[in-house]
Amino acid sequence: xxxxxxxxxxxxxxxxxxxxxxxxxxxxxxxxxxxxxxxxxxxxxxxxxxxxxxxxxxxxxxxxxxxxxxxxxxxxxxxxxxxxxxxxxxxxxxxxxxxxxxxxxxxxxxxxxxxxxxxxxxxxxxxxxxxxxxxxxxxxxxxxxxxxxxxxxxxxxxxxxxxxxxxxxxxxxxxxxxxxxxxxxxxxxxxxxxxxxxxxxxxxxxxxxxxxxxxxxxxxxxxxxxxxxxxxxxxxxxxxxxxxxxxxxxxxxxxxxxxxxxxxxxxxxxxxxxxxxxxxxxxxxxxxxxx
Numbered sequence: 001x002x003x004x005x006x007x008x009x010x011x012x013x014x015x016x017x018x019x020x021x022x023x024x025x026x027x028x029x030x031x032x033x034x035x036x037x038x039x040x041x042x043x044x045x046x047x048x049x050x051x052x053x054x055x056x057x058x059x060x061x062x063x064x065x066x067x068x069x070x071x072x073x074x075x076x077x078x079x080x081x082x083x084x085x086x087x088x089x090x091x092x093x094x095x096x097x098x099x100x101x102x103x104x105x106x107x108x109x110x111x112x113x114x115x116x117x118x119x120x121x122x123x124x125x126x127x128x129x130x131x132x133x134x135x136x137x138x139x140x141x142x143x144x145x146x147x148x149x150x151x152x153x154x155x156x157x158x159x160x161x162x163x164x165x166x167x168x169x170x171x172x173x174x175x176x177x178x179x180x181x182x183x184x185x186x187x188x189x190x191x192x193x194x195x196x197x198x199x200x201x202x203x204x205x206x207x208x209x210x211x212x213x214x215x216x217x218x219x220x221x222x223x224x225x226x227x228x229x230x231x232x233x234x235x236x237x238x239x240x241x242x243x244x245x246x247x248x249x250x251x252x253x254x255x256x257x258x259x260x261x262x263x264x265x266x267x268x269x270x271x272x273x274x275x276x277x278x279x280x281x282x283x284x285x286x287x288x289x290x291x
Contacts, residue, residue: 075112187262209244212236
């Protein structure tokens with residue numbers, strides 16, 4: 001066992017700016033060193049007032065080390081979540097505190113560490129640009145994005161079941177009807193309601209490029225542009241005018257984004273495809289609204 005030289009805040013990764021705080025440890029508190037990562041120590045400690053433990057990071061200089069531990073350089077490979085569930089601060093669902101959660105289709109970075117069938121991963125926290133490192137069941141990860149084969153998207157055609165002249169688009173249900181019929185906002189509002197059953201609302205200006213900042217709808221989350229697109233999300237991005245643009249991401253699979261949009265010179269709702277690295281094509285993403 002090692003012990004703390006001083007009171008310290010613990011972090012979900014080796015950094016104070018890019019990672020979320022995990023808790024705290026006290027001067028003189030005994031901890032278990034798991035490994036060293038650069039200037040940071042990955043420690044296990046008891047959660048005050050609980051029978052659970054946590055694993056998190058503190059600066060090396062804050063720990064009086066009495067044990068030999070490995071020095072690691074974490075790996076970096078992409079995985080996708082195939083089963084929605086919790087993440088944990090240690091490699092078990094019992095005995096360790098819950099760190100957060102991941103949803104089916106989320107992209108994570110596998111750090112090359114697996115203990116008792118729990119993989120150590122890094123991911124972007126929803127509604128934040130900060131990250132966490134935590135453990136998730138390895139069986140809940142896959143190399144490919146999980147996809148429902150029934151989606152049946154065909155480039156150049158509208159998605160199955162779309163009713164572009166239906167009430168989601170052509171009635172007062174749609175907040176952009178009738179004044180903005182044909183605009184990207186009109187289409188994406190209708191597609192969101194038609195496919196996901198959600199009525200989008202905003203707490204400020206609601207041009208397409210402002211959706212990410214101003215969306216005010218229950219049960220949706222914001223995902224930073226740096227995290228990339230995910231299935232059933234809206235890309236709020238730059239456009240040909242200051243109003244910007246918004247795109248409906250139908251599917252992300254095998255390195256490609258399948259998407260629909262309006263007011264781009266092609267009929268509204270036609271499926272298009274682009275490589276993830278090129279999406280949104282000739283535009284800059286401000287962020288994604290995950291539905």
